[in-house]
Amino acid sequence: xxxxxxFHPGVVVPWPIGGRLARLRTSxxxxxxxxxxxxSGRAAELKHDLYFCANLSGQKQVMGSRxxxxxxxxxxxxxxxxxxxxxxxxxxFSMTHDVxxxxxLFLATLDGVVRAKDRGRTWRIMxxxxxxxxxxxxxxxxxxxxxxxGLPDGIAVSHDRGQTWxxxxxxxxRAYTQAIAVDRTKAGRVLAGTEKGVYxxxxxxxxxxxxxxxxxxxxxLQQSPHDPRVFFMTTTKDGAFLSKNGGSKWERVxxxxxxxxxxxxxxxxxxxxxxxxxxxxxxxxxxEDGGKTWIDRTAGLPKREIWxxxxxxxxxxxxxxxxxxxxxxxxxxxxxxxxxxxxxQAIVFDMVFVPRK
Amino acid sequence: MNVVRIFLWPVVALSAAxxxxxxxxxxxxxxxxxxxxxxxxxxxxxxxxxxxVNWRALLAKxxxxxxxGLAEIAAKLARREDAxxxxxxxxxxxKTPSGDMFWMFPVTCISYLGRDQLTPAAKTAVRxxxxxxxxxxxxxxxxxxxxxxxxxxMTQLYPDDPGExxxxxxxxxxxxxxxxxxxxxxxxxTTTIGQGEYDATHYIGEYVxxxxxxxxxxxxxxMRQRGQMMLDYxxxxxxxxxxxxxxxxxxxxxxxxxxxxxxNGLSSFFAWLFFGNCPPPAAYGGWGIYxxxxxxxxxxxxxxxxxxxxxxxxxxxxxxxxxxxxxxxSDLRNAPVFKTTHVTADxxxxxxxxxxLQPIQQHSWDVTWAVPDPxxxxxxxxxxxxxYSTFELMMYFTEMPDYMPSSVTFQGKPTYTSxxxxxxxxxxxxxxxxxxxxxxxxxxxxxxxxxxxxxxxxKDLTRLEEDDSGWIFVQGGRAYIAYRPLAPYEWRPLEGGGxxxxxxHRQNGTIIQVASESEFGSWDEFKTKIRVLPLQITxxxxxxxxxxxxxxxxxxxxxxxxxxxxxxxxxxAKQWKLFEGPYLNADVGSQRLTMTHGRLRxxxxxxxxxxxxxxxxx
Numbered sequence: 001x002x003x004x005x006x007f008h009p010g011v012v013v014p015w016p017i018g019g020r021l022a023r024l025r026t027s028x029x030x031x032x033x034x035x036x037x038x039x040s041g042r043a044a045e046l047k048h049d050l051y052f053c054a055n056l057s058g059q060k061q062v063m064g065s066r067x068x069x070x071x072x073x074x075x076x077x078x079x080x081x082x083x084x085x086x087x088x089x090x091x092x093f094s095m096t097h098d099v100x101x102x103x104x105l106f107l108a109t110l111d112g113v114v115r116a117k118d119r120g121r122t123w124r125i126m127x128x129x130x131x132x133x134x135x136x137x138x139x140x141x142x143x144x145x146x147x148x149x150g151l152p153d154g155i156a157v158s159h160d161r162g163q164t165w166x167x168x169x170x171x172x173x174r175a176y177t178q179a180i181a182v183d184r185t186k187a188g189r190v191l192a193g194t195e196k197g198v199y200x201x202x203x204x205x206x207x208x209x210x211x212x213x214x215x216x217x218x219x220x221l222q223q224s225p226h227d228p229r230v231f232f233m234t235t236t237k238d239g240a241f242l243s244k245n246g247g248s249k250w251e252r253v254x255x256x257x258x259x260x261x262x263x264x265x266x267x268x269x270x271x272x273x274x275x276x277x278x279x280x281x282x283x284x285x286x287x288e289d290g291g292k293t294w295i296d297r298t299a300g301l302p303k304r305e306i307w308x309x310x311x312x313x314x315x316x317x318x319x320x321x322x323x324x325x326x327x328x329x330x331x332x333x334x335x336x337x338x339x340x341x342x343x344x345q346a347i348v349f350d351m352v353f354v355p356r357k
Numbered sequence: 358m359n360v361v362r363i364f365l366w367p368v369v370a371l372s373a374a375x376x377x378x379x380x381x382x383x384x385x386x387x388x389x390x391x392x393x394x395x396x397x398x399x400x401x402x403x404x405x406x407x408x409x410v411n412w413r414a415l416l417a418k419x420x421x422x423x424x425x426g427l428a429e430i431a432a433k434l435a436r437r438e439d440a441x442x443x444x445x446x447x448x449x450x451x452k453t454p455s456g457d458m459f460w461m462f463p464v465t466c467i468s469y470l471g472r473d474q475l476t477p478a479a480k481t482a483v484r485x486x487x488x489x490x491x492x493x494x495x496x497x498x499x500x501x502x503x504x505x506x507x508x509x510x511m512t513q514l515y516p517d518d519p520g521e522x523x524x525x526x527x528x529x530x531x532x533x534x535x536x537x538x539x540x541x542x543x544x545x546x547t548t549t550i551g552q553g554e555y556d557a558t559h560y561i562g563e564y565v566x567x568x569x570x571x572x573x574x575x576x577x578x579x580m581r582q583r584g585q586m587m588l589d590y591x592x593x594x595x596x597x598x599x600x601x602x603x604x605x606x607x608x609x610x611x612x613x614x615x616x617x618x619x620x621n622g623l624s625s626f627f628a629w630l631f632f633g634n635c636p637p638p639a640a641y642g643g644w645g646i647y648x649x650x651x652x653x654x655x656x657x658x659x660x661x662x663x664x665x666x667x668x669x670x671x672x673x674x675x676x677x678x679x680x681x682x683x684x685x686x687s688d689l690r691n692a693p694v695f696k697t698t699h700v701t702a703d704x705x706x707x708x709x710x711x712x713x714l715q716p717i718q719q720h721s722w723d724v725t726w727a728v729p730d731p732x733x734x735x736x737x738x739x740x741x742x743x744x745y746s747t748f749e750l751m752m753y754f755t756e757m758p759d760y761m762p763s764s765v766t767f768q769g770k771p772t773y774t775s776x777x778x779x780x781x782x783x784x785x786x787x788x789x790x791x792x793x794x795x796x797x798x799x800x801x802x803x804x805x806x807x808x809x810x811x812x813x814x815x816k817d818l819t820r821l822e823e824d825d826s827g828w829i830f831v832q833g834g835r836a837y838i839a840y841r842p843l844a845p846y847e848w849r850p851l852e853g854g855g856x857x858x859x860x861x862h863r864q865n866g867t868i869i870q871v872a873s874e875s876e877f878g879s880w881d882e883f884k885t886k887i888r889v890l891p892l893q894i895t896x897x898x899x900x901x902x903x904x905x906x907x908x909x910x911x912x913x914x915x916x917x918x919x920x921x922x923x924x925x926x927x928x929x930a931k932q933w934k935l936f937e938g939p940y941l942n943a944d945v946g947s948q949r950l951t952m953t954h955g956r957l958r959x960x961x962x963x964x965x966x967x968x969x970x971x972x973x974x975x
Contacts, residue, residue: 110493124527133684153690
């Protein structure tokens with residue numbers, strides 16, 4: 001799930017005024033503007049901010065290229081505008097926030113784990129030269145000092161809220177780790193999605209056990225917000241798998257293709273039967289019966305190469321899809337129709353909702 | 358190798374006189390010459406160095422600020438001129454920093470060159486840019502060496518600054534410690550199991566520039582010494598793999614241009630600068646300026662100079678390198694690379710063992726022949742099994758797979774997905790080289806993107822004859838070359854001249870035997886001797902060749918099997934040292950390289966951080 005649950009919810013703080021960097025607004029059709037006008041009236045009801053990990057520099061951007069449009073971390077607090085935060089960065093892959101302080105974000109980047117304080121504005125690289133190219137990051141809500149990062153060569157763990165890090169990957173072979181999911185019901189229970197399958201630790205990463213081998217890399221792992229025993233994972237060309245017993249046993253999900261790379265999955269936080277999956281060539285797939293059957297909801301999107309998809313926790317039936325090198329699109333009917341919303345030529349690696357204080 | 362030994366003062370004088378008239382990259386090609394007198398050799402080097410700096414400085418036009426970029430500022434500061442203009446422009450340029458580590462090292466260079474020249478305001482602008490601009494660490498080894506070298510040196514200038522003053526939020530002390538640790542680890546791994554981006558025709562520049570800066574400006578004596586030792590190490594490795602300055606044999610990385618026009622790349626700038634035996638590339642290879650502005654602080658050891666320019670005869674150099682980091686699709690983080698390079702005065706042939714050793718720009722083998730002026734000349738012949746895949750890219754990059762192949766073609770590697778490509782490794786190619794004979798075998802699974810072999814036949818071949826025996830006989834320069842395709846083929850024209858041997862068969866390969874024109878009474882004699890060489894070719898179920906070379910070695914090589922030479926199995930994993938040959942020798946894991954030429958010996962010992970020079974007894 002891409003909603004980050006606060007450890008101490010319920011504290012409301014005033015919304016800081018604007019950012020010093022770029023504000024972007026996409027040109028929208030009239031009907032969409034009208035819809036947004038209605039939405040803006042509901043902005044005060046929004047309990048989460050939507051963050052984007054985005055590369056806006058296009059296909060030609062490599063290390064050393066001139067930056068034309070800032071990439072990296074963007075936030076929308078009203079679902080209409082986006083604000084760039086911190087440095088431009090073309091390889092910000094995913095993010096989370098400190099469970100005790102939603103204003104402190106943790107970013108998984110090419111440079112390692114970055115802590116972004118002040119709601120994303122003030123950055124510090126927390127890891128050293130030997131822990132880089134982080135792919136995923138997660139706090140343990142039951143042990144909020146503990147943070148886990150998936151690296152291309154293993155797993156890094158911090159026991160002091162990201163201040164210091166050490167490798168803890170004993171038992172993992174082929175240690176490329178794309179996805180990390182912390183079981184919110186038990187401190188120190190973590191699932192890692194690696195090149196060769198899903199590993200579980202029950203002891204805060206001291207030891208890991210392979211619970212589900214996969215033929216290809218696990219790309220995403222999510223725990224259901226409704227039933228903590230339910231986990232869902234996607235892979236590169238090995239389909240999707242579902243676990244109903246906390247990740248110990250997995251079953252292949254019928255109806256989700258295995259010939260394409262799946263990028264991510266998200267649960268609808270308001271409806272336990274609804275899930276959405278996306279991928280390269282897969283488009284957007286939706287299930288409204290808990291994953292038993294799947295419906296292709298790609299029609300209306302410009303292409304079938306969808307990098308990420310997420311369900312809005314605050315707006316009913318609202319989902320977002322990020323087609324490769326295109327605008328982020330929104331749907332207010334759970335994928336039946338789509339409209340452009342943010343950016344133009346974007347690769348959006350991740351979309352994350354962070355609760356407001 | 359025969360060389361001309363002449364007294365060089367007239368050459369130096371002539372060079373100086375023509376300095377302003379014509380840059381060397383448009384001037385006559387130098388005649389390979391050995392300068393025995395150390396002072397003259399140094400003077401010639403400094404002349405070339407000055408030529409680069411002066412040329413670049415003059416690109417800055419009075420009254421045209423846009424002509425003054427970082428490179429021109431570096432050149433002017435090196436000449437200690439126009440400090441006010443440099444400061445003014447630097448303040449402007451620091452408003453829009455861009456380029457990541459390719460921005461970091463020029464700015465580091467300027468910061469040091471300008472320590473006593475730049476205005477306080479310019480220094481402040483530079484300092485502020487390191488707080489407000491976040492250069493990325495990058496994803497390849499040359500990126501990292503530039504990144505950490507730059508950080509190491511920049512924090513020396515501001516040793517007590519807090520984390521808030523640097524883009525990464527770390528204090529100077531933390532950055533310095535981390536950068537030093539990375540540099541030491543890179544030196545350790547390179548000198549124990551080999552360089553990752555080995556023998557890279559362009560990226561050699563990024564390494565040697567970084568090491569020169571370290572050797573010049575590191576305050577810590579150990580890091581200064583290590584910088585010099587790594588410079589020696591990389592340039593010695595380069596020297597032994599050159600033919601008249603041209604980088605030969607297998608490369609971790611080259612590019613679509615230089616893989617054909619072997620001279621045309623940044624590596625030739627360093628050959629020209631240090632060895633004086635080839636022209637420099639246009640604009641001195643671009644990045645060459647950043648070496649030149651500090652080059653006077655390094656003196657190439659004579660032993661390296663002589664390895665490059667003064668050879669007694671043919672030699673074979675064996676080297677072990679490593680792949681760059683493998684993230685997926687491999688149990689090995691750094692797999693070994695086994696190189697063989699055979700060099701004569703007329704030609705060189707070099708190879709690795711085939712396979713996916715590097716992503717995208719690997720060049721596994723070729724023959725290069727000597728030419729008087731290499732500019733515009735495609736003085737090479739080779740074949741490749743064209744391949745691209747997400748499998749390859751996932752192995753060496755950490756990103757999601759599917760978008761990578763097409764993205765690569767937009768990022769300076771336009772032929773990556775082309776069936777006519779001549780660049781890149783293949784998991785379906787295995788290679789063995791014995792002296793100046795080579796066998797490349799391919800076993801291509803059905804259904805992969807390209808089920809073929811591409812052979813490159815240059816426009817600059819002076820002969821090309823398809824023989825009834827199945828051999829294709831060609832001549833390039835003074836090299837006689839016999840090329841044997843293992844399967845039927847057809848010819849495809851090449852843009853820019855020459856033609857492509859296209860052989861669309863999955864069990865396939867190439868046999869090459871090279872010799873010098875001087876070994877034969879006639880062209881016909883060469884052909885006759887090749888035709889009678891014992892040769893057995895089997896293609897099914899996997900390709901297999903048994904071939905007795907022109908040098909009398911019986912080589913048996915089958916796909917997926919260790920090669921055998923005269924009945925003895927060759928176990929490259931056991932036999933290949935880090936370096937082994939007449940000039941460079943190092944054991945795996947030793948961190949100790951011995952460079953030898955005649956009686957000269959230089960030992961780089963990274964265990965003790967010592968350099969030992971000696972002259973062996975007669």
